[in-house]
Amino acid sequence: MRSRESAALSRTRRARREDLIAAAIQVISQDGYGAASLERIAREAGTSKGNALYHFSSKEELYQAVATTLFETGAAYMAERLRAAGTPAERLRTYLESNLRFITLNAAHVGATQRILQNSTTVQVIEVEDAAAPLRRLLQSGQDSGEFGAFDPEITALSIRAAIDMAAFLFLRHPDLDVEHYISETVALFLRAVQPAPAPSASASASAP
Known part of the structure; x- marks a missing residue:
């Protein structure tokens, strides 16, 4: 009996936290970072400031949850597609498409997180180097297999992340x-960039001095 009650309470707390995260995204998106007080x-x-503080010890902790939820949700979204x-x-195409598609489907959450990161000094996120590491390994594997050409995997991975x-x-x-065209x-741009350089044609070789 207690375990069922505990599970129900955990689900309720999780739902309340999710409601507060969604509300923070909504307020920041509509009114801006400065207007997003905890109250x-x-x-x-649809709750009180006191109840919000029960689930998050401060506004900064709530903001951390907004950012963390975005990155965790995005990682799960991508992982599901990359497995196939x-x-x-194919993995590079999926990596690009799933990243960009996730942004379009979660524009308000992405925008709210951007504003938090621009203004908060305490919210922590994945560093660019860490985010680029799986992509760098993907590019290196393509080179090792001969499917990709010669390029610097580190620079290319960072360029893709920047885009x-x-x-x-x-x-x-x-x-x-x-956005579909984008x-x-x-x-297409990055798939072309990683392709091996074309072999010189026979006519070009014959005309060479």
Whole structure:
């Protein structure tokens, strides 16, 4: 009996935390970072500031949960799709598409997290180098198999991460942007960049001095 009650209580607490996270995203998206007091967020969630402090010890802890939830949800979204990809080229395509697609599907959460990171000195996120590490390994595996050409995996991985991070700003600031075209062009650009250089044609070799 107690275990069922405990499980029900845990589910209720988790739901309340999720409500507060969603409310923080909504308030920051609508009114901006400066207007997002804990009292305002609690009101948006249909609860009191005291109840909000029961679930989060401070506004900064709530903001940390907003950022952490975004990265964890994004990682799970990508992992599910990457498992179905086979070759390095397929994995790179899936990596790009799933990242960019996740941004479009979670624009408000991405925007709220960006504002938090721009203003908070305590919220911690994955560093760019850590985020790029799996991508760097993917690119290296493509080179090792001969499917990809010669390039610096570190620089290329960081360039891909920069393009994805910039997309988050572009999608939010340009609501009329054709995101499908943006995604397809970005994917095509980097898939071309990693391809091996074409072998010289017979005619070119014959005309060489």
